[in-house]
Amino acid sequence: MSAAPLRFALIGTGRIGRVHAANIAANDATELAVVADPMIASANEVSARFGGTAVSDPLAAVDPERVDAVVVASPTPTHIDLITACIERGIPVLSEKPIDLDMSRIDELRPQVRLAASPVAIGFNQRFDPAIAEVQRRVAAGEIGEIEQLAITSRDPGPPPAAYIAVSGGIFRDMTIHDFDLARFFVGDLDEVTAVGSSLFDAGAREHDDFDTVVVTLKARTGAIVTITNSRHSTYGYDQRIEAFGGGGLLNVENVPASLVAASNATHAAARGPYVEQFLERYARAYANELDAFVEWVRNGASPSPTFEDGRAAQVIAEAAHRSARAGRTVRTDEFN
Ligand SMILES: NC(=O)c1ccc[n+]([C@@H]2O[C@H](COP(=O)([O-])OP(=O)(O)OC[C@H]3O[C@@H](n4cnc5c(N)ncnc54)[C@H](O)[C@@H]3O)[C@@H](O)[C@H]2O)c1
Incomplete structure (x- = not known):
């Protein structure tokens, strides 16, 4: 029963x-x-x-x-x-x-x-995306050896309203925090954080002393190097890619097209429309799987759900990135522990 x-x-x-x-x-x-x-x-x-x-x-x-x-x-x-x-x-x-x-x-x-x-679980849904979870499983099974480089790209379709930026805590705490969690998911503890940011196109970011364009380089305790590229805009849809590289090869997750139809003609070969626009579409399965994992924790006392400590660890990296981009120096995460 x-x-x-x-x-x-x-x-x-x-x-x-x-x-x-x-x-x-x-x-x-x-x-x-x-x-x-x-x-x-x-x-x-x-x-x-x-x-x-x-x-x-x-x-x-x-x-x-x-x-x-x-x-x-x-x-x-x-x-x-x-x-x-x-x-x-x-x-x-x-x-x-x-x-x-x-x-x-x-x-x-x-x-x-x-x-x-x-249980206290934190909603880092991207860990539960089927493709991202598969790459993580295959890396953990040794398919490409130890990760040497991890590249995460996340570009939103468009910037949020200025009123949202005003209370968001800044791009690192609001947006990049998902990527910091993913970095930990793949390579474990991160020791060094070097972040640069610019505000190139979003008036809201400029008004609230935030960035709309950032790159973060992280050094893991294993020696692996992670690069995260974020932008608050992307003309071709929601840009979410991840690439894990090791001595044995490379595993990567591509973007999700909004349509499977491709057109070829005199100027294009196999041209497709933009990618899906929304995090709600891109990560629909991830949110459902996140709920399943939480239910498993509640019922059986354990599950892969990210914990409060995972939430805190991602936040520490966000704080370090915030400090690094403003001070123009590499910041060690142990400055916050
Ligand atoms: N994991 C993800 O992919 C993801 C995506 C979006 C938002 N978020 C997070 O979810 C949270 C909500 O974001 P959102 O975009 O849905 O916001 P939202 O503004 O769309 O919705 C927030 C809702 O909370 C209600 N609310 C306001 N004060 C409240 C209170 N004191 N108690 C209970 N409800 C209250 C509001 O009336 C509103 O209906 C934020 O912390 C955000 O960072 C996570």
């Missing part, structure tokens, strides 16, 4: 919250029990579509009588308090990244997470 579905509370029903709502509703092992958002109209809309009771108070959703697990998909500054409430009430939580923009708040919560009886 299969176990009863885990009852979930979803906190935050914006862009990413709706992805989680759809996945929780579609998964046989889970059901949406409570949907919380101070914008009650949004919570109502999501609960009407995917199930559960809508509430406006996020803390009312963290109720062990009503739910077995919580997904936190509210704005970043709310994550720490909601994770804390889940730990105090013994409820497993999957929180969106980043944990917080302030390293000292993350470190304050750290001892409590270490002692927590219930």
Whole structure:
């Protein structure tokens, strides 16, 4: 007999919250029990579509009588308090990244997470992309030997609104943090961070002293060298590539085309349209797999879900990159430990 579905509370029903709502509703092992958002109209809309009771108070959703697990998909500054409430009430939580923009708040919560009886997972969904996960598995199985170089490219289709940049914590904490986590996923601990940034085209980045174009070079404890290239714009769609190189060869993940149709004519051979535009499309399977891994952790006590410590480690690299790009020097991650 299969176990009863885990009852979930979803906190935050914006862009990413709706992805989680759809996945929780579609998964046989889970059901949406409570949907919380101070914008009650949004919570109502999501609960009407995917199930559960809508509430406006996020803390009312963290109720062990009503739910077995919580997904936190509210704005970043709310994550720490909601994770804390889940730990105090013994409820497993999957929180969106980043944990917080302030390293000292993350470190304050750290001892409590270490002692927590219930899981605290962080939403680094890209680890669960089938192609990225396959490359990682094949590297771990020794197919190309030890990784010597890892190249990660991530370019968004277009910059976010200036108001978003204003509260994002900057490109390294907001965007590159996914790539810092992927770098750790492939090569483990990273010791040295050298970042350069420019603001070339986005008025919002310029207005808020942020960058729209960055390159980060990282040196892993193994000696492997990682390069991360980020841009806040890309005319040809969402540019997400990864390349792992070792003595035995190279494994890489290509972009996903929006259409499988290719045209050949007098000026082009096998020309395709742009790549998919949105992270929601590119990583749809990854978000569903991320939920499966979290359920496995809740039910069986272990899973490949990124932990709070993974979230903190990626954040340390983001802090180092932020400092490096501003100070114009290489920064060691142990400056933050
Ligand atoms: N893993 C990913 O790929 C990914 C993608 C996008 C966003 N995110 C992260 O998810 C979080 C939310 O981002 P988004 O783009 O969905 O934001 P959003 O602005 O689209 O949605 C946020 C929602 O939270 C609600 N909200 C505001 N204050 C709240 C509170 N105190 N408690 C509960 N809900 C509250 C808002 O009303 C809104 O409905 C951010 O931390 C972001 O970094 C992760």
